[in-house]
Amino acid sequence: MGGFVIRKAVLSDATVIADIARLAFYQAFAGHPANSPEDMKAYTEKAFAVETISEDLKNELVHYFIAELDGKPVGYAKVKQNSQIECVKAKKPIELCRLYLLEEYIGKGFGGKLMRHCLEFAIENGHDVMWLGVWEYNYRAQGFYKKFGFRRVGEHIFQLGSDPQIDWVLQKELS
Numbered sequence: 777m778g779g780f781v782i783r784k785a786v787l788s789d790a791t792v793i794a795d796i797a798r799l800a801f802y803q804a805f806a807g808h809p810a811n812s813p814e815d816m817k818a819y820t821e822k823a824f825a826v827e828t829i830s831e832d833l834k835n836e837l838v839h840y841f842i843a844e845l846d847g848k849p850v851g852y853a854k855v856k857q858n859s860q861i862e863c864v865k866a867k868k869p870i871e872l873c874r875l876y877l878l879e880e881y882i883g884k885g886f887g888g889k890l891m892r893h894c895l896e897f898a899i900e901n902g903h904d905v906m907w908l909g910v911w912e913y914n915y916r917a918q919g920f921y922k923k924f925g926f927r928r929v930g931e932h933i934f935q936l937g938s939d940p941q942i943d944w945v946l947q948k949e950l951s
């Protein structure tokens with residue numbers, strides 16, 4: 777029961793996050809011919825290890841938000857306060873590090889709700905700019921971010937295992 781809720785994750789959520797993060801990442805990217813199974817495995821084994829997520833959850837600048845539908849996790853977001861990158865000019869930036877829904881819940885309004893939740897958190901905490909990296913071939917997410925007022929300001933390398941991929945860096949001014 778309870779419908780759709782977004783809650784801030786606590787340390788005991790590390791396993792829940794690791795599971796949903798790994799699954800959502802595979803659903804989003806494993807089918808693309810540019811991504812080899814070896815690179816996917818190498819990246820996800822480290823990035824979504826319970827220890828990695830636990831370390832994140834202990835970092836007071838990192839925040840995970842879990843989206844739940846009737847008590848079941850269906851997506852999550854991760855933000856990092858004061859995260860810097862050269863092409864983003866800001867007094868107090870915040871990075872949207874991850875925003876993922878499980879495949880079957882995409883396109884039903886939940887992604888927008890998670891995005892708005894992150895934007896509200898950023899504004900409440902006095903951030904002036906939100907930025908993120910999005911894969912150059914992730915057209916769906918690019919369209920979504922554009923709709924939310926993000927614009928491209930540069931690019932950086934995202935290392936997927938042995939493969940240096942290009943991420944566009946997008947930013948949005950907050951007010």
Ligand SMILES: CC(C)(COP(=O)(O)OP(=O)(O)OC[C@H]1O[C@@H](n2cnc3c(N)ncnc32)[C@H](O)[C@@H]1OP(=O)(O)O)[C@@H](O)C(=O)NCCC(=O)NCCS
Pocket residue numbers: 804875876877878881882883884885886887888889909910911914915916917918919920923
């Ligand atoms: C990105 C993602 C979270 C968006 O979630 P979503 O559930 O599709 O978003 P919503 O249904 O809430 O859409 C919110 C708004 O954005 C719009 N939108 C969604 N995708 C869009 C697209 N590709 N282009 C333009 N607008 C888009 C919707 O039409 C909706 O507009 P409305 O409020 O006027 O109706 C989702 O696609 C996802 O999880 N993708 C896989 C993981 C991923 O790629 N994450 C980003 C990594 S950088």
